[in-house]
Amino acid sequence: MxxxxxxxxxxxxxxxxxxxxxxxxxxxxxxxxxxxxxxxxxxxxxxxxxxxxxxxxxxxxxxASIVWWRFDEYTAGFARLLEESRDRGDATMDLVRAAVVGAVQRVIDDQGLWMQRFRVLEESSELRSGESQQWAEWREHVAAFVAHRHGLAAPDVVPQAVAGAVHAAYLSVLRRWLGVEQPGPQLLPDLDRDLRSLCDVLQGWLNTAPRPEG
CATH class of the missing domain: 1.10.10.60 (Homeodomain-like)
Structure with a gap:
């Protein structure tokens, strides 16, 4: 546009x-x-x-839209990456991790502006009050992706639990980097490493989780 x-x-x-x-x-x-x-x-x-x-x-x-429009843009990019990989043969959680890291890679910059916007979100009680709906949409993309791959419904316990866990880990990494003045692309290996450990555990759970009957 x-x-x-x-x-x-x-x-x-x-x-x-x-x-x-x-x-x-x-x-x-x-x-x-x-x-x-x-x-x-x-x-x-x-x-x-x-x-x-x-x-x-x-x-x-x-x-408020000065801050949120970039978040919406990022979430849309994340959803596209998941959609593009939904029928690939790789392990589900490897694809989720790749989409999370890939979406951040598309928006992060050497000047640290993307993390500055995240810092504004973290420091504003007014913005935090509306944050839950924004992140809920992000989690639902993960839950829908996992559900599609494993023959489940998105509201089921397993997809929702996986989405919640990935979201919590992702936020934890971002908050850890808030103290770095210009994290830039250096954040990506850190994010990939931490998500890999979690996603390996979640993949094991997905592999043994019961499928719906019928």
Whole structure:
């Protein structure tokens, strides 16, 4: 999808006017990390980015969407990777692990911006209150994938337990890296290693879990 050009306000000193959705986002995340998400106003974001409120709303329906749209983009990419591998002959949990790591690899950057957005999520009580629904969708992609591969229903105990365990391990790794200023691609081997240990155990469980009758 092509981007519309943001019309800047009158020239000002300091940061040059933002000219894209990503640039407005970068300015906003910097403010969120410095001042806090709740304390940062929309007026402060538009002033720092050098855009009008009208221009801002061309890209974002709300302040919270500045953070969530990247998360939604990441989740969609994760779902595509799972879908592309759903009928491959590899072990189920190897495919889940590869999709988790692959989805992160697609969005992570050397500057650490992706982890900065995650830090904003972790530090904001307002954003955390809406986080459960976002992560629930992520877990459901895993549960549906496992269910399809093993002849189960997504709401069954086994797919839901697997999805919950992978999600918990994934969050644990991300939180461990929050203290690193610019984790960048270095996070990926760490994530792959920790998920591999868990996924090997879960694969063993899947191999012995009872299948539904009929």
């Amino acid at each position: 092509s981007e519309h050009v943001v019309e800047p306000t009158a020239p000002r000193r300091g940061r040059p006017p933002a000219s894209s959705r990503a640039e407005i986002e970068t300015v906003a995340v910097e403010l969120f990390l410095t001042r806090g998400f709740e304390e940062t106003t929309l007026a402060e974001i538009t002033a720092a980015a050098g855009v009008s409120k009208t221009s801002f709303f061309r890209y974002f329906p709300s302040k």
